[in-house]
Amino acid sequence: MLPCTQKLAELSWKPKGVILSGGPYSVYETDAPHVDAAIFELGVPILGICYGLQEIAWHHGKNVVAGTEREYGHADVQAKRHNGHVDKLFKDLEDDLRVWMSHGDKLGALPASFHTIATTKNSPYAGIAHETKPIYGIQFHPEVTHTPRGVKLLENFAVGICGARQDWTMAKFVDKEIARIRALVGDKGQVLGAVSGGVDSTVAAKLMHEAIGDRFHAVLVDNGCMRLNECEQVKKTLTEHLGINLTVVDASDLFLDGLKGISDNPEAKRKFIGSTFIDVFEAEALKIEEAAKNSPKAGPIKFFLQGTLYPDVIESISFKGPSATIKTHHNVGGLPERMMNGQGLKLIEPLRELFKDEVRELGRQLGIPHDLVMRHPFPGPGIAIRVLGEVTREQVAIARKADHIFIEEIRAAGLYDQISQAFAALLPVKAVGVMGDKRVHQQVISLRAVQTTDFMTANIFRFDWEFLERVSTRIVNEVDGVCRVEYDLTSKPPGTIEME
Numbered sequence: 117m118l119p120c121t122q123k124l125a126e127l128s129w130k131p132k133g134v135i136l137s138g139g140p141y142s143v144y145e146t147d148a149p150h151v152d153a154a155i156f157e158l159g160v161p162i163l164g165i166c167y168g169l170q171e172i173a174w175h176h177g178k179n180v181v182a183g184t185e186r187e188y189g190h191a192d193v194q195a196k197r198h199n200g201h202v203d204k205l206f207k208d209l210e211d212d213l214r215v216w217m218s219h220g221d222k223l224g225a226l227p228a229s230f231h232t233i234a235t236t237k238n239s240p241y242a243g244i245a246h247e248t249k250p251i252y253g254i255q256f257h258p259e260v261t262h263t264p265r266g267v268k269l270l271e272n273f274a275v276g277i278c279g280a281r282q283d284w285t286m287a288k289f290v291d292k293e294i295a296r297i298r299a300l301v302g303d304k305g306q307v308l309g310a311v312s313g314g315v316d317s318t319v320a321a322k323l324m325h326e327a328i329g330d331r332f333h334a335v336l337v338d339n340g341c342m343r344l345n346e347c348e349q350v351k352k353t354l355t356e357h358l359g360i361n362l363t364v365v366d367a368s369d370l371f372l373d374g375l376k377g378i379s380d381n382p383e384a385k386r387k388f389i390g391s392t393f394i395d396v397f398e399a400e401a402l403k404i405e406e407a408a409k410n411s412p413k414a415g416p417i418k419f420f421l422q423g424t425l426y427p428d429v430i431e432s433i434s435f436k437g438p439s440a441t442i443k444t445h446h447n448v449g450g451l452p453e454r455m456m457n458g459q460g461l462k463l464i465e466p467l468r469e470l471f472k473d474e475v476r477e478l479g480r481q482l483g484i485p486h487d488l489v490m491r492h493p494f495p496g497p498g499i500a501i502r503v504l505g506e507v508t509r510e511q512v513a514i515a516r517k518a519d520h521i522f523i524e525e526i527r528a529a530g531l532y533d534q535i536s537q538a539f540a541a542l543l544p545v546k547a548v549g550v551m552g553d554k555r556v557h558q559q560v561i562s563l564r565a566v567q568t569t570d571f572m573t574a575n576i577f578r579f580d581w582e583f584l585e586r587v588s589t590r591i592v593n594e595v596d597g598v599c600r601v602e603y604d605l606t607s608k609p610p611g612t613i614e615m616e
């Protein structure tokens with residue numbers, strides 16, 4: 117993935133083909149991004165998708181106009197037959213291909229030397245191709261799940277037209293990555309990394325362990341806001357099951373004392389937890405470094421492990437330059453400048469070419485247990501951002517217990533792997549209830565469960581009523597201080613997945 121403004125002359129390798137993606141601009145806007153025209157002379161196949169199609173047209177006569185009607189949603193594409201055959205791009209695809217459209221602009225006419233290879237009712241130029249060169253453009257989006265056969269179309273392009281080999285396998289990736297880590301770190305170099313018990317940091321840590329054994333040092337910081345028994349469990353899995361060299365630092369008092377008094381400012385909570393995490397981690401790193409210096413078998417710590425995934429990389433190559441705020445997950449990274457530059461630590465990012473589902477696949481390949489591999493994401497600040505308002509030990513304990521019941525019931529009902537993220541949050545308000553014939557005035561738990569593939573948008577999970585009732589009854593019965601349970605019905609957007 118490269119920014120669309122990439123200069124071809126500055127690229128050290130020759131691509132097998134080029135895909136121009138969609139984008140929010142209109143090609144004729146004055147500040148719209150344009151590709152280096154040299155790609156059209158490169159001689160390799162090109163596929164333009166939506167904006168990419170419009171870009172191809174713009175470079176071949178500029179005939180792109182604002183459509184009178186925007187087109188968002190499903191459309192049926194008919195591949196055109198020339199001499200009885202559909203174009204290679206549509207090979208083995210249905211005659212009525214269900215696709216997703218999302219555009220406002222359209223081609224006003226065919227660019228010179230192009231012909232139509234597909235149409236829809238609304239789009240006379242749903243697919244076009246150059247008469248002599250392997251240049252293709254499509255108005256619809258094959259890359260989204262709403263285009264069920266989109267992957268086949270992309271395969272037709274990448275394999276059938278570009279001649280790319282399909283030889284990337286997870287097993288090969290593991291071997292290659294381990295070899296790369298060994299070469300990078302050297303015979304004696306050591307690596308430091310934070311782990312949270314989440315999928316990404318665990319998989320990255322296991323890979324490091326496979327590559328350099330105990331010269332990888334994992335640190336788990338207990339911030340006092342983790343789930344019930346989580347710290348012990350993570351410790352057990354990482355050390356006993358996965359053999360990782362792990363240090364656990366119990367800093368819960370430091371975090372919980374510091375959180376006192378922060379009540380109406382979620383960002384202040386996140387910032388306090390983030391910076392305290394870094395302080396604790398840095399102090400521990402210094403100790404490990406000191407010990408490493410005296411080791412006869414190993415040299416100094418040279419690298420810091422970061423669980424960066426490919427979506428973070430994509431975010432950082434926007435054509436406007438790296439986005440201002442790339443998320444720094446402080447549970448797996450985000451070290452202060454003073455450590456990275458001052459101590460000369462370099463980043464090592466073994467997951468930077470993978471998506472979340474591939475990280476899970478890699479985890480399986482490395483023998484990480486199913487439950488851990490399929491674990492829902494858990495935010496770095498943990499329960500602190502699920503206790504709305506002021507975070508105290510008591511409030512964390514209530515939220516933790518309710519969350520435990522909710523997740524336990526989800527697992528018992530066999531729903532855990534169908535849900536992307538689920539948790540209980542504690543609301544900072546009280547409601548009246550009646551328990552044992554006595555009036556009570558107690559707090560409210562809000563349950564949230566969502567389904568999503570990319571966490572950018574999410575839908576609520578549709579439990580059946582009996583399930584929700586069972587969870588509600590258990591929480592009110594078993595968790596002191598709670599007399600009501602609610603279910604959060606807000607999708608993302610407009611809600612976020614977490615409450616704070």
Ligand code: GLN
Nearest residue numbers: 138139166167219220221
């Ligand atoms: N912004 C362009 C349009 O509205 C392209 C949209 C896209 O690439 N999805 O037509």
